Amino acid sequence: MIHFDGVLKKFGDTVVLDGLDFAVKPGEFVTLIGPSGSGKTTILRLLMTLEQVSDGKIWVGGECLSHMKRGERLVPADDKHQRVVRKRIGMVFQQFNLFPNMKVLQNITEAPIRVLGLSRADAEQRAHELLELVGLSEKVNEHPSRLSGGQQQRVAIARALAMRPDVLLLDEVTSALDPELVAGVLALLKDIAATTDITFLCVTHEMNFARDVSDRVLMFDAGQIVEDAPPDKLFTEPDHERTRTFLQAVLNRG
Amino acid sequence: MFDNLPEFISTILDGLGLTLAATLGGIAISAVLSFVFGLAMLSGSRIVRVVARIYVEIWRGTSEVVQLFWIFFVLPVLVGYQIVPLMAGIVVLGLNFGAYGAEIVRGAIQAVPRAQYEGAIALSLTPAQRMRRVILPQALVEMVPPFNNLFIQLLKGSALLTMITVPEMTNQARNVLMDLYTGQAGLIWTVLLVFYLLLSVLITFGMKFLERRAARIVGRGPSQAARDRGLAIAVEAGAGRGGGFPT
Amino acid sequence: MNWDWDYAWEVLPGIVGEGLLVTLRVTVLASLVAYALGLVLALLRRSPVAVVRWIVWGFIEFIRSTPLIVQVFFAFFVLPNIGIKFDPEPTGVIVIGLHYACYTAEVYRAGIDAVPKGQWEAATALSLPRGRTWFAVILPQAIPRVLPALGNYSISLLKETPILLTIGVLDIVGAAYQEGSAAFRYPEPITIAGVLFLVVSYSASLLVRRLERRVARSN
Numbered sequence: 264m265i266h267f268d269g270v271l272k273k274f275g276d277t278v279v280l281d282g283l284d285f286a287v288k289p290g291e292f293v294t295l296i297g298p299s300g301s302g303k304t305t306i307l308r309l310l311m312t313l314e315q316v317s318d319g320k321i322w323v324g325g326e327c328l329s330h331m332k333r334g335e336r337l338v339p340a341d342d343k344h345q346r347v348v349r350k351r352i353g354m355v356f357q358q359f360n361l362f363p364n365m366k367v368l369q370n371i372t373e374a375p376i377r378v379l380g381l382s383r384a385d386a387e388q389r390a391h392e393l394l395e396l397v398g399l400s401e402k403v404n405e406h407p408s409r410l411s412g413g414q415q416q417r418v419a420i421a422r423a424l425a426m427r428p429d430v431l432l433l434d435e436v437t438s439a440l441d442p443e444l445v446a447g448v449l450a451l452l453k454d455i456a457a458t459t460d461i462t463f464l465c466v467t468h469e470m471n472f473a474r475d476v477s478d479r480v481l482m483f484d485a486g487q488i489v490e491d492a493p494p495d496k497l498f499t500e501p502d503h504e505r506t507r508t509f510l511q512a513v514l515n516r517g
Numbered sequence: 518m519f520d521n522l523p524e525f526i527s528t529i530l531d532g533l534g535l536t537l538a539a540t541l542g543g544i545a546i547s548a549v550l551s552f553v554f555g556l557a558m559l560s561g562s563r564i565v566r567v568v569a570r571i572y573v574e575i576w577r578g579t580s581e582v583v584q585l586f587w588i589f590f591v592l593p594v595l596v597g598y599q600i601v602p603l604m605a606g607i608v609v610l611g612l613n614f615g616a617y618g619a620e621i622v623r624g625a626i627q628a629v630p631r632a633q634y635e636g637a638i639a640l641s642l643t644p645a646q647r648m649r650r651v652i653l654p655q656a657l658v659e660m661v662p663p664f665n666n667l668f669i670q671l672l673k674g675s676a677l678l679t680m681i682t683v684p685e686m687t688n689q690a691r692n693v694l695m696d697l698y699t700g701q702a703g704l705i706w707t708v709l710l711v712f713y714l715l716l717s718v719l720i721t722f723g724m725k726f727l728e729r730r731a732a733r734i735v736g737r738g739p740s741q742a743a744r745d746r747g748l749a750i751a752v753e754a755g756a757g758r759g760g761g762f763p764t
Numbered sequence: 765m766n767w768d769w770d771y772a773w774e775v776l777p778g779i780v781g782e783g784l785l786v787t788l789r790v791t792v793l794a795s796l797v798a799y800a801l802g803l804v805l806a807l808l809r810r811s812p813v814a815v816v817r818w819i820v821w822g823f824i825e826f827i828r829s830t831p832l833i834v835q836v837f838f839a840f841f842v843l844p845n846i847g848i849k850f851d852p853e854p855t856g857v858i859v860i861g862l863h864y865a866c867y868t869a870e871v872y873r874a875g876i877d878a879v880p881k882g883q884w885e886a887a888t889a890l891s892l893p894r895g896r897t898w899f900a901v902i903l904p905q906a907i908p909r910v911l912p913a914l915g916n917y918s919i920s921l922l923k924e925t926p927i928l929l930t931i932g933v934l935d936i937v938g939a940a941y942q943e944g945s946a947a948f949r950y951p952e953p954i955t956i957a958g959v960l961f962l963v964v965s966y967s968a969s970l971l972v973r974r975l976e977r978r979v980a981r982s983n
Binding site: 311312313346349350352353354356358360361362363364365373374377378422423426 | 880882883885886888889890891892893896900901904905
């Protein structure tokens with residue numbers, strides 16, 4: 264579903280991703296863990312076209328995201344091309360990024376109406392269904408500023424799901440939440456993962472969640488994949504020293 | 518079409534002297550008044566603060582044209598003697614822009630971190646010493662960009678003196694050249710605009726020089742952060758609209 | 765000095781009546797021009813085409829660096845030469861509006877920059893088209909925040925409207941000046957104009973301050 268092919272990403276002189284190769288199968292739930300600055304978030308941002316690759320290619324669902332065909336050659340993709348491929352990808356942000364000038368309902372229906380061409384009636388119906396899924400039906404006419412962090416994140420999830428994405432990117436979606444709201448959001452995500460075919464790519468510090476819901480866990484450090492294994496293996500008997508030290512530090516903090 | 522250009526330029530330049538006199542005179546007076554009233558608004562004495570605030574609100578709140586007309590037409594009748602137009606103009610420019618400048622000074626001084634005051638108090642400096650040696654030098658760097666904007670506005674204000682018959686550059690273009698060369702208005706007014714532009718740039722250069730001097734006193738170079746703070750102070754003082762090239 | 769109350773009473777209607785009307789009309793119309801055009805300029809300044817950005821930047825800096833009165837004279841003398849029919853008041857409104865658009869453009873720029881980056885990213889994540897992103901997400905967040913600053917520029921604009929008397933627009937000050945010239949007696953009309961002007965601009969600044977408080981509260 265997702266394929267990174269020799270991806271290099273530099274910010275100025277700093278190399279953040281160095282010749283990265285990895286793939287995600289359709290329907291898989293893959294979690295990226297590792298220290299800050301290891302490049303995990305950059306991967307999500309590249310998929311969301313918030314950044315562009317310095318070198319290498321990215322494929323999504325068999326189509327090239329980072330490049331497009333011009334005649335016989337492959338050239339860096341322009342915005343129009345990327346928008347087409349990008350429509351299959353959704354993202355939930357650490358800071359929720361709901362639109363404060365719109366009520367909850369409009370936040371969710373805006374893109375389906377404008378981008379997918381749904382009628383207002385259809386979009387609103389979908390929105391109501393999703394709000395019920397995330398347990399916030401009664402908040403449909405509220406402004407985001409009136410909701411708690413956990414509620415806003417759940418609306419953000421509904422908003423992303425309204426686009427019926429094939430791929431959903433989760434960027435530390437619980438890091439900005441009060442601890443007691445985290446569990447609710449994680450439970451919701453686990454539910455969605457179990458009941459849909461969506462491919463998930465998740466960056467998180469919540470190790471228990473990662474262990475519980477992932478098909479595979481990738482340990483990142485300094486722009487490279489250090490280890491790639493199913494959660495049971497990675498969390499109990501990591502092959503690599505780096506993974507071991509990282510897990511020790513993280514899990515010991517409770 | 519450009520045959521008469523030299524004549525246009527020299528006629529306009531005949532007014533340059535008065536434009537400069539008005540501008541520099543205005544800058545001098547407003548600079549002094551800015552500090553006097555800016556510091557007054559931070560005074561411990563309530564009366565001083567109120568008087569300063571009244572001055573600022575009156576001269577900031579009224580139209581420059583009205584001020585010019587009043588000082589030129591009304592004041593002489595009240596006090597009994599005629600005021601030379603140029604003097605009236607300089608006085609108005611000084612008082613008007615001094616009011617905006619006072620807000621700039623006040624804002625910049627208040628923007629100096631509280632910690633500096635406390636450090637100076639801890640060292641037992643007198644209030645005067647505190648202001649002169651610690652606070653003011655730091656505030657000066659912040660003041661330069663908004664004053665740059667202000668002085669350029671003052672330069673533009675000097676053009677209004679044509680309305681009270683001062684023969685500065687705009688007057689030259691309007692009353693001399695227009696009578697003779699109405700058909701070449703486009704070229705004439707463009708030349709005049711370019712002259713004002715050049716003078717604006719000159720003022721900006723001068724102020725940049727001052728900014729570097731002021732920054733060296735406190736040991737740093739002018740940063741973009743400082744410029745942004747300066748812009749914030751200027752906007753708050755109501756003098757945020759300026760001209761010239763980005764500082 | 766002998767203040768002639770009869771004379772003052774005589775000139776009052778012209779100044780407070782028609783003169784006030786003209787001042788308010790010019791201020792409001794020119795402000796609208798400045799608000800609308802300023803937004804256009806601010807958006808153009810963000811154009812992906814470098815040439816457009818530079819031309820707009822150059823234009824804005826040129827207008828801001830040169831006196832409004834000279835720009836007014838420019839329009840007054842040049843437009844007839846190139847065949848554009850010239851009416852003093854509309855022309856004055858447009859020149860002042862254009863002049864102040866170059867200032868409001870900066871205000872809009874600051875407001876747009878203040879919208880959190882996350883809003884842009886969310887719009888990208890939802891694949892919203894650019895136009896929709898601007899119209900439905902960014903501008904509704906940028907503009908309310910800058911309304912007080914726009915209001916303050918309107919007040920500055922108000923205070924510069926008397927410049928138009930030089931091209932025959934009889935606003936408060938223009939009407940006063942005309943009365944004064946006709947009777948060779950200036951103090952009464954000019955003082956009346958001055959007081960009236962002060963009342964108008966003070967009221968306007970109170971309105972803007974109220975607007976400031978409302979915006980601050982809603983944040």
